[in-house]
Amino acid sequence: MAFLKLQNVDKYYGKLHAIKGVNLEIENGEFIVFVGPSGCGKSTLLRMIAGLEVINGGELILDGKDITTTPSAQRDLAMVFQSYALYPHMTVEDNMSFALRLAKVDPAEIQEKVEKAAEKLDLTAYLKRTPKMLSGGQRQRVAIGRAIVRSPKVFLFDEPLSNLDAALRGQTRVEIAELHRELGATTVYVTHDQVEAMTLADRVVVLRDGIIEQVGTPLDLYDHPKNRFVSQFIGMPQMNLLPADFLPAVAEGSAEVGIRPEHMKAVGAEGAALSGVVELVESLGNETLIHMKIAGKHQIIVRQYVRTELKIGDTVGVEFDASRVHRFDSEGLAL
Amino acid sequence: MSTTTVKKPVRTGKYTWNGAMITRTVASYGVALLMFFPIFFMILTSFKTELQAIAVPSLWIFEPTLENYTEVQERSDYFSFAWNSVVTSVGSTILGLMIATPAAYSMAFNPTKQTKNILMWMLSTKMMPAVGALIPIYLLCQKLGLLDNVFALIIIFTLMNLPIMVWMLYTNFKEIPSEILEASRMDGATLWEEFRYVLLPLAMGGLASTGLLCLVLSWNEAFWVLNLTSANAGTLASLVASYSSPEGLFWSKLSAVSVLAIAPIVIFGWFSQKQLVQGLTFGAVK
Ligand SMILES: Nc1ncnc2c1ncn2[C@@H]1O[C@H](COP(=O)(O)OP(=O)(O)O)[C@@H](O)[C@H]1O
Ligand SMILES: [Mg+2]
Numbered sequence: 001m002a003f004l005k006l007q008n009v010d011k012y013y014g015k016l017h018a019i020k021g022v023n024l025e026i027e028n029g030e031f032i033v034f035v036g037p038s039g040c041g042k043s044t045l046l047r048m049i050a051g052l053e054v055i056n057g058g059e060l061i062l063d064g065k066d067i068t069t070t071p072s073a074q075r076d077l078a079m080v081f082q083s084y085a086l087y088p089h090m091t092v093e094d095n096m097s098f099a100l101r102l103a104k105v106d107p108a109e110i111q112e113k114v115e116k117a118a119e120k121l122d123l124t125a126y127l128k129r130t131p132k133m134l135s136g137g138q139r140q141r142v143a144i145g146r147a148i149v150r151s152p153k154v155f156l157f158d159e160p161l162s163n164l165d166a167a168l169r170g171q172t173r174v175e176i177a178e179l180h181r182e183l184g185a186t187t188v189y190v191t192h193d194q195v196e197a198m199t200l201a202d203r204v205v206v207l208r209d210g211i212i213e214q215v216g217t218p219l220d221l222y223d224h225p226k227n228r229f230v231s232q233f234i235g236m237p238q239m240n241l242l243p244a245d246f247l248p249a250v251a252e253g254s255a256e257v258g259i260r261p262e263h264m265k266a267v268g269a270e271g272a273a274l275s276g277v278v279e280l281v282e283s284l285g286n287e288t289l290i291h292m293k294i295a296g297k298h299q300i301i302v303r304q305y306v307r308t309e310l311k312i313g314d315t316v317g318v319e320f321d322a323s324r325v326h327r328f329d330s331e332g333l334a335l
Numbered sequence: 336m337s338t339t340t341v342k343k344p345v346r347t348g349k350y351t352w353n354g355a356m357i358t359r360t361v362a363s364y365g366v367a368l369l370m371f372f373p374i375f376f377m378i379l380t381s382f383k384t385e386l387q388a389i390a391v392p393s394l395w396i397f398e399p400t401l402e403n404y405t406e407v408q409e410r411s412d413y414f415s416f417a418w419n420s421v422v423t424s425v426g427s428t429i430l431g432l433m434i435a436t437p438a439a440y441s442m443a444f445n446p447t448k449q450t451k452n453i454l455m456w457m458l459s460t461k462m463m464p465a466v467g468a469l470i471p472i473y474l475l476c477q478k479l480g481l482l483d484n485v486f487a488l489i490i491i492f493t494l495m496n497l498p499i500m501v502w503m504l505y506t507n508f509k510e511i512p513s514e515i516l517e518a519s520r521m522d523g524a525t526l527w528e529e530f531r532y533v534l535l536p537l538a539m540g541g542l543a544s545t546g547l548l549c550l551v552l553s554w555n556e557a558f559w560v561l562n563l564t565s566a567n568a569g570t571l572a573s574l575v576a577s578y579s580s581p582e583g584l585f586w587s588k589l590s591a592v593s594v595l596a597i598a599p600i601v602i603f604g605w606f607s608q609k610q611l612v613q614g615l616t617f618g619a620v621k
Pocket of ligand 2: 042043044159
């Protein structure tokens with residue numbers, strides 16, 4: 001049986017139906033990532049699991065117990081907030097030990113746990129400081145430390161890296177992955193960053209407008225998007241989409257055809273399946289992105305790992321791997 | 336190339352002065368002195384004899400006397416009035432904080448669409464002149480046997496100050512990110528623990544300044560005291576008033592009793608001015 005189970009959960013903000021009957025089963029020890037565009041309900045869903053938002057319909061079951069109406073304090077979950085939400089009036093040590101002190105854990109044991117967590121997170125030298133005296137990255141680690149000293153049933157993260165600069169974000173992402181491997185704790189992680197989703201998740205949950213669009217392993221989502229939305233959301237640059245009549249040979253009754261940029265190749269215009277005009281060439285060193293327009297209105301991007309001589313305004317042909325073509329019907333569902 | 340002459344600011348000690356700052360400093364000292372002058376004059380008068388007090392032009396140099404103070408103490412029991420002032424203002428402050436804190440908490444951290452309206456409505460009750468409510472409140476007190484009763488004053492002072500207290504605490508709580516309180520809930524804190532270990536330390540400044548303001552307002556309140564009390568529950572405000580009526584005005588005795596009435600709260604205010612200013616600027620000054 002699933003460790004954490006969301007059964008038809010609903011959330012209303014007044015008239016706004018923010019979460020629309022979501023079903024999800026999370027296994028013990030799994031790292032689940034909620035991903036989706038801003039405003040799709042990721043935080044709301046996470047906060048419903050946390051008990052910080054009232055659940056208006058459906059059931060939430062944790063470890064075989066219905067916790068739909070259980071107050072946050074009694075759910076035994078830990079959360080890392082986007083703003084970190086450290087207690088500004090407490091030292092790092094007190095921040096990390098707060099939950100254990102409330103739970104009346106033996107002081108010697110608290111000390112040991114805090115020291116262990118601090119060591120793991122490189123915070124030993126800062127235990128006596130208050131959050132004000134720490135850098136953004138250090139605060140972030142305190143927030144994680146506060147969560148891990150407790151060994152909760154589930155870790156909840158709401159965009160924990162979005163306030164860090166790019167370099168630190170990459171580094172902390174790796175640390176979170178390591179931490180999860182080490183602790184093996186069930187984790188639900190919210191992000192709008194698909195790189196985080198792809199690299200951290202055992203399974204990714206793609207949300208849109210309060211609905212789950214698809215659940216699957218990162219590569220599953222990449223290789224087999226269930227619909228047009230997921231195909232556009234996962235993958236950078238996005239999957240190219242063209243109306244079926246441009247590619248009758250592979251369309252097979254679909255309304256739209258999708259091909260990832262790396263499955264296309266720029267070739268001579270002569271006799272190619274498609275041809276277009278180059279609009280922009282982005283040379284990134286290891287890869288080259290060729291933006292082009294087909295028939296004057298459909299923008300596509302071709303990604304190649306060799307450099308190109310192509311210039312803006314050149315007319316080029318495009319070849320593609322027919323076995324990697326995605327087909328979508330008029331509703332946007334994958335065929 | 337444009338040439339701009341930059342006036343070098345004058346450096347004195349650790350501050351850097353410029354023209355605008357000097358003007359502002361002089362102006363604020365001027366206003367402060369102007370506002371302090373009547374109080375200063377009152378203190379001066381309290382040490383004059385009645386004859387010196389009415390002299391025109393005013394005497395600035397004279398031999399100070401304490402006779403007004405001794406006479407005030409002989410004629411009326413200062414300490415019994417002062418005790419009533421302490422009991423009513425401290426009582427109404429504690430009661431007010433006990434009611435306003437949960438109210439402000441719920442409005443700041445669990446707002447609804449009507450929260451702003453409720454706050455406006457609470458404030459609007461302060462726009463009605465107190466005398467408008469005098470007759471019903473007088474009759475109520477009379478029926479309940481609460482005329483000239485300290486307990487009634489505590490209730491009335493509390494109600495009088497509640498709108499301001501809720502507003503001040505609301506604006507103060509608003510500055511505390513609700514995620515910090517949520518974090519404590521995730522850490523397993525009960526409502527009481529959340530209040531005791533997280534909200535209270537973070538809102539201490541706001542709670543203190545709200546309490547202080549309430550204390551000062553209650554201490555200085557005269558209208559309800561004069562209308563609802565006499566010898567029993569009268570506060571220092573009624574003691575002062577008793578010197579201005581029956582046998583005509585006695586300037587120096589009135590001054591002496593006024594000084595006695597405001598002295599405790601002025602001394603108290605002096606030591607707590609930091610909190611008071613912080614609270615009155617509604618968190619605008621960090
Ligand atoms: N407290 C709230 N009151 C009203 N609407 C809200 C509230 N919180 C979120 N919403 C709305 O619910 C939707 C989902 O929000 P959220 O879960 O924060 O999105 P995400 O985290 O995916 O960006 C949005 O349309 C947002 O405006
Ligand atoms: Mg969010």
